[in-house]
Amino acid sequence: MIVIPDYYEFYCGVNIVAGHDVLERIPELLGIMGADAPMILTDKGVKLAGLADILTKAIGNDISIKTIEDDVPPDSDLNTVNNLAGIYREKGCDSIIALGGGSVLDTAKGVNILVSEKSDNILDFKGSGALKHKLKPLIAVPTTAGTGSEVTMAAVIADKANDRKLLFGSLFLLPDAAVIDSRMTMTLPPHITALTAMDALTHAVEASYCLGRNPLSDSYAHEAIEMINRDLLKVLKTPDDKDGRLALATAATMAGIAFSNSPVGMVHTLGHSVGSVCHAPHGTCMAILLPYGMEYNMHKREERIGEILLPLAGPDIFAATPFNLRAEKAVAHIRKLNQELSVATGGIHGTSLGELKDRDGNKMVLKEKLPDIAKTAMGDGTLFYNPEDMDYEDFLMVLEAAYEGVPLDRSRIKCG
Amino acid sequence: MSMTERFEFLCRTKTLSGNRSMEHLPFELSSMDAKKPFVLISSSDRERGCHKSLVRAFEGSGVSLGISTVTSLDSQSLKAQYALFNERGFDSIIAFGTGEVVDMAKLLNIVAFYGPEILRNPEKSLNGGLYPLVYIPTGAGCGMETCNEISFNEKTFSSPALMPDIALFAPEIMDTTSIQEIFGIRLQSDINDLDTNFLNINETSNSNIKKNSANPFINSGLSSLSICSEAYAMSNNPPARAYASVAISMVMESFASLIMEAKDILSSNKNIKSHKNCMLGKSGTNKTSIKKRHLKKSDTKAMHLISCYSNKKRLSENMTKIAQASAISGYIRANIKDIKCIEIANLFTDSHPDAMKNIPAGQCMAMLLPEILITYEEKQNLLGSLLLPLSDQLTYAATPLPQRRDMALHSIRTLLNDLFIITDGRVPRTIDDTGIPRDNLSTLMEQAGRQS
Known part of the structure; x- marks a missing residue:
């Protein structure tokens, strides 16, 4: 018997693309969103495991990857987000590919807030519902099979100077697409x-x-x-x-x-x-x-x-x-x-x-x-x-x- | 289910469901930066006054509504709605109803966002976005409301952006009729020759029911069941299966509840019929004495109870489930290609317009569904797993693996057989019930083969 509560909501507007060779679909997915100059965000562990290489090879020369940034710490923080937003603008990127786990995704979401809202102060958008507009295209490529952060509408970013964690919540934080490719988890111990x-x-x-x-x-x-x-x-x-x-x-x-x-x-x-x-x-x-x-x-x-x-x-x-x-x-x-x-x-x-x-x-x-x-x-x-x-x-x-x-x-x- | 194939799934529609869910709409629209929604409504829903609860939901929210009635779906009407939308500076659309109301809402959204010239160029991409669109069904819907397509003047626009941003299901605004009307149960003929003044049974009037009339509730339920069952059984697409499973369960539970109720009504009706025969002296009993002794109080009350048998609340809950299942079938249509039951039902309708004129697409799809499911021979485990949403956990688990496929098919056939009986044969169980000659089938299948 299906149980229907008095009231409920359900939403996941992320385009889920899964398979053994779906990284190759990324240029097309970006193209549909009108983007062709992504920034790839990842962390050093993922890069060391060779996953960034698999991704860039799969993307090929169809689009121009503007930069690959791997300086994402295990706990995403404000400084990292601000620095990366600066690089995004400087390199003329128009989208983000987040390759990694929860921290990379949270960082990517933070960067996306700043570059989409043309802001230097992410604090203006903390809490729930502060974002009112669609952000720049964001594609999540998870490299673990656990957190589910590729389909969540929240981001947690540490404010180390004030010893606090900032929560950001909005439907607009959902990635546009989650690309789930078996190659990304094949080498997990x-x-x-x-x-x-x-x-x-x-x-x-x-x-x-x-x-x-x-x-x-x-x-x-x-x-x-x-x-x-x-x-x-x-x-x-x-x-x-x-x-x-x-x-x-x-x-x-x-x-x-x-x-x-x-x-x-x-x-x-x-x-x-x-x-x-x-x-x-x-x-x-x-x-x-x-x-x-x-x-x-x-x-x-x-x-x-x-x-x-x-x-x-x-x-x-x-x-x-x-x-x-x-x-x-x-x-x-x-x-x-x-x-x-x-x-x-x-x-x-x-x-x-x-x-x-x-x-x-x-x-x-x-x-x-x-x-x-x-x-x-x-x-x-x-x-x-x-x-x-x-x-x-x-x-x-x-x-x-x-x-x-x-x-x-x-x-x-x-x-x- | 083995993950050997790639899959893709996108449903950009947020579901809001439950009584008073409309009270959440001002917040939802505000989160999309929409402050001035344009409400499209059918004249019948406007007459019913169900939009008043929508208006109440926005009271004190600071959001101002404009309400416009959709009378037809043509260029003139679209032009008029566009003029209203544009001149008054609306920034979002609420489609309050089903079918043409939603079609108009989608077309208006395209025209309002990209300008009227886009109607001449449906190939143009809608990737630039659209205004926020909210879909609030007042009935079962046909499934196309939540799909990613809209056709107009033989041109088709297709884009995920055409899926509504929000689908809101509020049981309190559902246009419920009665069990008798849903299934076309005709009690009136049986009791007409009773002393109607004495029994005061005016509430049982079934004047709206026409022989072969197609109740949208049954058609929508069967269409959703067919599309979702086929998608569930044929696709290695876990998000699609998750949605489809909910839709199948909702349809099966709604039909089970309503069929049981309908059988009770028919059974009571049969008892009354024999009672009537008794009154008319067919068994030698004195007619007048029975009237006075038995019908005066208790039977009058019983007849009244039968005539008012349909519990409004239960009906609206079941209608809401069918509307949700219908919406899900739209998401499935948008994501799973080559659903055979849709294609073959279209083929039947196109090739045999006379035989099929009283058999809507949903009924045709369901009639063909068991045989279509059997064609997925290579996916028998998936077909067996269909038994879970079609029945319940215990039935599924208690059925040995090799028997699940047949049990799943049996569940669908039993539903069709029940509907056939309750509707006096209006819902077909087999192609033979439609009157299409057996000789025509091979030609039809050749056509189907060519199309696929």
């Missing part, structure tokens, strides 16, 4: 493949059961979950599986559209905080915390979480599981998937916060830091769409269970 896919899976699952869900976001989430379930372990076993890589990248985009229209909940609230306090990778936090988010909200969303078992585990398991056990089975399936990913990545993929280690083998999340993480979570806006409320004790309870890697004691949840 196994643990990055795993954590980015789990990031996408978390977007889809949370979008499916949180308060903003609607028929279209549910449908996008369903397709994304099904593709990740079908292809993730397969790709880890056979990394050069082009079809599988493309499916994972497409799933990430689909999940991005789902959560852009049905915002995420407490898994992201806690994940942001663990990342902020302990610098643990976002995707890993998502993978570990996702079963806890489902368990914590189960008393309010049992039927819906049970329905997720179908794309998550497949029709046979779904049909063989009694109605009242489907939600728990869905949680168990995510935990099992995390275990399998841990094995497939030689133990790099974490299954509990307590076992996360940095490159030097040091623990990333210390038990004594859990109260700090819980406090940080209290100020995170993503909790707004979580079905059940949470206070400091609730956050701490979930964090302690996730630290040990044990199921949540659901009898301790304060049912609101």
Whole structure:
């Protein structure tokens, strides 16, 4: 039965172009938008991996790439945006191709605001709805299969001088096209493949059961979950599986559209905080915390979480599981998937916060830091769409269970 | 579904859905820098007064509306609308209605943005953009409203810019009729020879229902179901499948709800008919005594309940679902090429105008759909997966993989069979029901082959 809320909105005006050889379509896509002199924005890691070369070769000589800029830091900031906007103008560019992940995309969106609005002060456009006009053509070429930032209408840019993060939100920030090419993710190492896919899976699952869900976001989430379930372990076993890589990248985009229209909940609230306090990778936090988010909200969303078992585990398991056990089975399936990913990545993929280690083998999340993480979570806006409320004790309870890697004691949840 | 093929999908229309969704419009228009929208409306919708809720939604918003009635879709009317739009400085268009109202809105948008001379040059690119366009259906729609095309005077403009910026679905403004009218159920003939003064059944009047009349609700639902089912079953396009899946579910659920209601009405009607026979002494019972003893209170009330059976709210919700499915079929048309059910239905209509004159495109597409789906032999897994939106999670999961394809086809055929019964045979189940001679089919298929 399709559930239609009293009111809902759904939008994704990005032209999604996906395939094994679609980078070659970029000159045509730009041409349709009346552009032929793009700036390519990327970061040093992506360039080092040779992806910028693949892109420029695919574009060929049909259009004139004015400049390739790779000076985008892991956290986009105002100085970078201002500098790049200056280069854009100086070189006479008329469009942007953003090649990379979330930070590159956010930087590209910031640059696009400045050059399109002919402004030197991006602060004039912060917040939601400040932009009123279409911006310069922007094409996103994602190089990971997780963030979904190629289809989101927001950008976060750090104002380091004032130690704050600025949020920009507008339909006009959506890229004109997202070009998803399997060549861009073929060389991702196994643990990055795993954590980015789990990031996408978390977007889809949370979008499916949180308060903003609607028929279209549910449908996008369903397709994304099904593709990740079908292809993730397969790709880890056979990394050069082009079809599988493309499916994972497409799933990430689909999940991005789902959560852009049905915002995420407490898994992201806690994940942001663990990342902020302990610098643990976002995707890993998502993978570990996702079963806890489902368990914590189960008393309010049992039927819906049970329905997720179908794309998550497949029709046979779904049909063989009694109605009242489907939600728990869905949680168990995510935990099992995390275990399998841990094995497939030689133990790099974490299954509990307590076992996360940095490159030097040091623990990333210390038990004594859990109260700090819980406090940080209290100020995170993503909790707004979580079905059940949470206070400091609730956050701490979930964090302690996730630290040990044990199921949540659901009898301790304060049912609101 | 394996990702072996490239795909592309663009839907630049934002969906707003729900009661009071029109209250969001001033903000939505303002975010597109539009302050003075021009509302196009049909004369029948204007008479119904449903645009008043639109006017109320803009009260106090600082946005001023201009409202103009669309009486016909021709050069003169377009010229008149253009003059109004231009002279009064409007900056956006709201198409309040379906069909010709939206066609006029799209044409006006092109002419207003690029100047009237563009009508002589449809090859010209519309990449420069258009004014913001909002589509607010008041009925089921035909699917072309949200598509990326518009034809006028045998010229066709095609561009993603022609898709509305916003499609807004508000159940409270849907032009709902009644279950009887949707399916053409004729209760009147059965009860005409009862004592109408005594029963006071004037509310059941079905004077608008004509034999073979094509209710847009059924046609729109079947058209959306056919286009979306074929796209779902034949394409490796996940965003298109996600949209199509929602449309298929919406159509199936709406029809299931309405068919159940219609069957109840028919069943009640049958009981009354036998009761009537009883009253008329066919079973030897005294007519007068029954009238007095049984019909005076309880049966009068029952008849009244039947005549008012259609629950307005449920109907408007179902109409909204069909309108949304129809809008989605427009997005699918814009993104998936070579949908066979559209092409072959057109072929049937063109080649057999007499046989098909009472069978609208949607009904023809649905009649052909099961056989068309079977032609995608190489994609049987995709065809099997169609069972999920056609039924429900449990039916899908409980059906073994090798049986899903047949179950999916069975679901479509069962729907058509139900519609055939309820509409007294007006919705065809098979080509044979249309009266097209079997001998003509091979010629038709040759034509289809040449076209494809």
